[in-house]
Amino acid sequence: MAPIISISKLDKYxxxxxxxxxxxLEVPExxxxxxxxxxxxxxxxxxxxxxxxxxxxxxxxxxxxxxxxSGEKSKAHHQLIHAVRLKTxxxxxxxxxFPHMSVLENVIEGPITVKGMNKDxxxxxxxxxxxxxxxxxxxxxxxxxxxxxxxxxxxxARALTMEPRVMLFDEPTxxxxxxxxxxxxxxxxxxxxxxxxxxxxxxxxxxxxxxxDRVIVMAEGELIEDGKPDxxxxxxxxxxxxxxxxxxxxxx
Amino acid sequence: xxxxxxxxxxxxSQAELLYEAQLRKERRFRVNVAITWGILLLILVLLxxxxxxxDGEFVRKNMLYIAGGLWQTVLISVLSIMLAIALAxxxxxxxxxxxxxxxxxxxxxxxxxxxxxxxxQIFFFFLALPQLGIQLSGLASGxxxxxxxxxxxxxxxxxxxxxxVSKGQREAAMALGMTPGQTMKRVILPxxxxxxxxxxxxxxxxxxxxxxxxxxxxxxxxxxxxxTKVGRAQFHxxxxxxxxxxxxxxxxxxxxxxxxxxxxxxAKGDR
Ligand SMILES: Nc1ncnc2c1ncn2[C@@H]1O[C@H](COP(=O)(O)OP(=O)(O)OP(=O)(O)O)[C@@H](O)[C@H]1O
Ligand SMILES: [Mg+2]
Numbered sequence: 110m111a112p113i114i115s116i117s118k119l120d121k122y123x124x125x126x127x128x129x130x131x132x133x134l135e136v137p138e139x140x141x142x143x144x145x146x147x148x149x150x151x152x153x154x155x156x157x158x159x160x161x162x163x164x165x166x167x168x169x170x171x172x173x174x175x176x177x178x179s180g181e182k183s184k185a186h187h188q189l190i191h192a193v194r195l196k197t198x199x200x201x202x203x204x205x206x207f208p209h210m211s212v213l214e215n216v217i218e219g220p221i222t223v224k225g226m227n228k229d230x231x232x233x234x235x236x237x238x239x240x241x242x243x244x245x246x247x248x249x250x251x252x253x254x255x256x257x258x259x260x261x262x263x264x265x266a267r268a269l270t271m272e273p274r275v276m277l278f279d280e281p282t283x284x285x286x287x288x289x290x291x292x293x294x295x296x297x298x299x300x301x302x303x304x305x306x307x308x309x310x311x312x313x314x315x316x317x318x319x320x321x322d323r324v325i326v327m328a329e330g331e332l333i334e335d336g337k338p339d340x341x342x343x344x345x346x347x348x349x350x351x352x353x354x355x356x357x358x359x360x361x
Numbered sequence: 362x363x364x365x366x367x368x369x370x371x372x373x374s375q376a377e378l379l380y381e382a383q384l385r386k387e388r389r390f391r392v393n394v395a396i397t398w399g400i401l402l403l404i405l406v407l408l409x410x411x412x413x414x415x416d417g418e419f420v421r422k423n424m425l426y427i428a429g430g431l432w433q434t435v436l437i438s439v440l441s442i443m444l445a446i447a448l449a450x451x452x453x454x455x456x457x458x459x460x461x462x463x464x465x466x467x468x469x470x471x472x473x474x475x476x477x478x479x480x481x482q483i484f485f486f487f488l489a490l491p492q493l494g495i496q497l498s499g500l501a502s503g504x505x506x507x508x509x510x511x512x513x514x515x516x517x518x519x520x521x522x523x524x525x526v527s528k529g530q531r532e533a534a535m536a537l538g539m540t541p542g543q544t545m546k547r548v549i550l551p552x553x554x555x556x557x558x559x560x561x562x563x564x565x566x567x568x569x570x571x572x573x574x575x576x577x578x579x580x581x582x583x584x585x586x587x588x589t590k591v592g593r594a595q596f597h598x599x600x601x602x603x604x605x606x607x608x609x610x611x612x613x614x615x616x617x618x619x620x621x622x623x624x625x626x627x628a629k630g631d632r
Contacts, residue, residue, distance in 0.1 A: 160536055162532050162535060162536065191538060191540075194535070194536060194537070194538040195538045197536070198536070199533075199536040201529060201532070201533065203527075203529050205527075205529040205530060205532065205533035206533075207530065207533070207534075207548055208552065209551045209552055209555065218537070218547065219537040219538065219539075222537075222539060222543050222547055223537055223538040223539055223543070224538075264533075267537075268536075268537075271537060271538065
């Protein structure tokens, strides 16, 4: 079966800084992949190149059969990027809920504005997903009145309501108080169990160990190790991986 | 300090006592300010009823006529602020554009308008344009000049409003698949405009007073024009201008009151 995400020979420069170095990666459908690595190793950049929040300098990104060659500026190129974004949901470290919209409005915004779904249908879908993350009772609240954990669960519901094929998570629990991390990881595990393809940048080694099918280690813009969680955590090959997994003991 | 029986029966904590003292101090300050305002107002009234001779008859006769200018003043201000908001928003968006002519147009406009006096701009529309065959009414000249002028200054407000929306907001919208236009309309602008409401209110209040300059065209019968007309004709400029001043002042007080209410509402920040 063809991989649902396929990245080949991706390079990304910020000015003179070479942040991604000839990165290639294939992710089969329904796989849950955790990306780990030290700060500044390029994890976020790699994730953001998949939905083109960052435009790669060189290389090809393919999501669910839509291949986008970087370095173009044509209208067709933008349409491809749009198509890729429709297939990917993203969850940010800082939640980025729209503060001027209620929880429900946040969640129906995408389907209505982007997909032109009718409102009743969007609400039905949104309510189902809010129920799923356990926050239907907060649907009329504004984000300001939610805890960080609740905000992130709404953000997950918002992304899921676009019915993406792939979910990208960029350190979804890093901005949370420790006691709120669990509820978000629980929701993510639920999403994973339902067969979503997930790419998760995280420092939660417990989650990576227990939920991921595959763990990839990044260092200085390269993928230095790639394998089953057990292999990465218990038999790391690269000394940099060793340092990384030893420094952060498993939390569960 | 005397201590009442109740207070003795339920001893208060140090923090509570300090807090109460703080509250008393703040209340005393407000009361004293109000008293001083009253005194100043009284002095002003006494001044004009005693040492400075005011012609009561003139005041009674012309009060309604001058007050009739309020309508024109409000009309000019409302039309001008609407034009100003539209221009300011366009100029602010232009500043964010990476299309050189758009960016240039925006900065050029702001620079030109801020580099010349409002008074000159009003006359330019009213007196200079006819030479080019464009004849604008006094009202239209005033509205164009005030709108253009305030638009240039207010572009800064909208620029700050747009800048107040975090980068993450745009990214979240883009990640959902919104186009740049949808992102601006649905996510960025609503937040930027909300941010801009209080300062735009301030500009509107300032504008109601700057609208007096439009009287110079001689064709807009707003407060200032009416006051100078009857004042000069009957050599009662003192009374006429005092009346106009009072109307401007009352108008400003009312608008400031409304403005504070709106601001308090926004500050509650349930959104
Ligand atoms: N927009 C940008 N402009 C310039 N440099 C950037 C930009 N974004 C990231 N970088 C740089 O690129 C490198 C990789 O950043 P990236 O955010 O991908 O790292 P990361 O692995 O996600 O780190 P962290 O764990 O701290 O989030 C860093 O050196 C960073 O400073
Ligand atoms: Mg990062």
